[in-house]
Amino acid sequence: MLDLKLIREETEQVEKALARRNGGFTIAPLLELDKDHRKVLADWEALNRRSNEISDLFKMGKAAKEEIEALRNETKEIKKRREELEQTKREIEEKFTLQQLSIPNTPDPAVPDGPDETANVEVKVWGELPKIVNPKHHYELGADLGVFDFERGVKLAESRFTVLMHMGARIERALMNFMLDMHGGKGYQEVFPPILVNRDCMIGTGQLPKFEGDFYKCVDDELYLVPTAEVPVTNLYRDEILEEANLPIYHCAYTPNFRREAGAAGKDTRGYIRQHQFNKVEIVKFALPESSEEEHEKLTRDAEAVLEALELPYRRVLLCAGDMGFCARKCYDLEVWFPAQDKYREISSCSNFGDFQARRANLRYRPADGGKPKYLHTLNGSGLAIGRTLAAILENGQQPDGSVKLPKALVPYLGGITHLQKQEKSSPVEAK
RNA sequence: GGAGAGGUGGCUGAGUGGUCGAAAGCGGCUUCCUGCUAAGAAGUUGUAUGGUCAAAAGCUGUACCGAGAGUUCGAAUCUCUCCCUCUCCGCCA
Structure with missing residues (x-):
């Protein structure tokens, strides 16, 4: 939430900043x-x-x-x-x-104007696009190789739920470990939080009260299935006063994520790109206001490093004001290349929230000079969405013979397996 | 799920219906002292919001002792409801 004093005293500026977003917000x-x-x-x-x-x-x-x-x-x-x-x-x-x-954050002055994703600004492109003749979609490859079982996922839950079979399950788990290890090596302390959180958490990070319909909720207990690890991890220090000397704090966390994808009907209905349940490793920072800008750049680099280690071509875009999430002050999306779609698709979102979430969640720090507690800044980014990473690995690594070459960095996490081959006969069940 | 105990400031922990925003200790800050460090001495130190002021300081109003309701001229203190924590028992991966 915005600083009430700022709203009172600089009404016009706040109004102007909010007008850059979609939705006609006014104070x-x-x-x-x-x-x-x-x-x-x-x-x-x-x-x-x-x-x-x-x-x-x-x-x-x-x-x-x-x-x-x-x-x-x-x-x-x-x-x-x-x-x-x-x-x-x-x-x-x-x-x-x-x-x-219900009022969103004001965009940073560095954020470009624009109504939607068409106005996002590409700031960086990395990697060489693979040359593949008639590339197959990840879901075609995945079905051939016995990685996904979409039908049985629907049987167990409903549409947009998928079962990972055999190597699919192993690669998903390998990615999780690989990402956590990588971030852990860069000073992100690992946490494994609850997957169900209370309403205060959801308000603290800005999911509620505005987007009630987007989440799964346990009615009897008033608990929500987390839509991202951002929620429990950012709320770790809710209502606390941290010491300045302990900042910045870096955390990484793996959680499954649950989203109802309300309003996404018809989008990405095939494949593993848009699921109600998906895995993600998230990186979260609690930073001093004066260094959050710099921390944001570093955090984005840390997410990019995962894509680079996995040899996946990507680009970084700076989101325009109209495309940014509710809480974000500034946001970079990382988009990975999908050869069969012939385009880049979002795989990570790295945001600086300024003090917006800190005000909601009452996250403060005591300045080193002993002064009054101040709101700190929160940041986070996907590092990365695991399901989409798996899909990207399949598409980018596909070989003419129908196999998939796996990224070298992942091989140690897969017991030395370097390629995904067509399902062997010994497998108990053939995936459809 | 059953029984009991308890929720007070940055932390630990006192608290008799009015003199309680709240003892004491720790921590923090300021000053002093010792050559430095350690130790010591004195003082100071909750949060939010309003007024006064050019502004800050200061002064001052109001609220806040888990949440809500009640009794009372008056509640941290008494009563009720709820939430949470802890201990024991039961159940359980």
Whole structure:
């Protein structure tokens, strides 16, 4: 959420910044509620003040006997009026909070204008595109090689759930370990958080209250299946005050992720690109405000390093204001090459949230000089989405004979296997 | 799931219905002292929000002792409900 003081004092600038996003966000209703709230608050406080005065009179035994009855009556009056005011106050506060939590972050000045992904700016291209004649889609290769079983995934759950079979399961697990090891080596401390989180977490990182329909929820327990490890990891230090000396903090985490993909009907219906459940290794940073810009560049590099180690061609794009997520102040997407689609597809999203999430989640640090606690900055990036990585490995590594050459970096994680061959007969079940 | 104990500031931990934003200790900050370090002495130190002020400081109002409701002129303190934590028992990978 945005700094209320900033909204009050630099209304115009905030409005301008928000106008760059899609969705017609405006802070006018919030300011209106703020005004109302302050008015009610002033009246309410005046009543409290008077009733405190009255009890002081009793306390000191100052109240003359003949006054006591009058004072008691006055208190009763105050109580009645206060209850009315409290009712109004509560209503305003509810609306205010909802408004406040529903306004997205302001884009960084460095973020380009634009309505959607067509206005994103390519800032970097890495790797040579493989030369493949009539490339097959990852899902075709995967079916041939016994990596995916889409039909049985649907049988077990519903559409957009997939079973990984045999080498598919092994590569997925290898990728998870490979990525965690890689980030661990760069100072990201590994964590394995709960996969179900409470509502406060979801509000803290900005998923709620705005996007209620996008997530899986356990109704009986008011718990949500995490849509990304960002949620539990960023909330690790919610309502805490960290020491400046301990910052920045780097974490990496593997979790499965669950998204309802509301509104994604018809998109990527085939294959392993868009699933309701997918695995991801996430990298998360808690940084000092003055260094978050630099940390963002480094974090993006750390995600890119995974693609490079896996020999996957990619590009980095700077998202335009209209394409950025709700909480982001600035965001780079990494897009990996899919030969059969003949295009780059998102595989990582690296964001700097500024203090936006920190305000929501009350994440603060105590400055080294002992001053008042300040909000820190949060950042995160996929490092990487594992399912899409697997798909990209299949497509980019496909050979004329139908096999798939696996990235060298992964071989030690696969017991020395260098190629994915067509399913051997010994396999108990042939995937469809 | 059953029984019991408990939730107080950055942390530990006192708290009699009014003198309690709250003892004490730790930690932090400032100053002093010892050649440095260690140790010591004194002082200071919660958060949010409003007013006063050009602004800061200062002064000052209000709220906050897990959450909500109640009793009372007045609640950290008494009552009720809920949430959470801990201990023991049961169950369980």
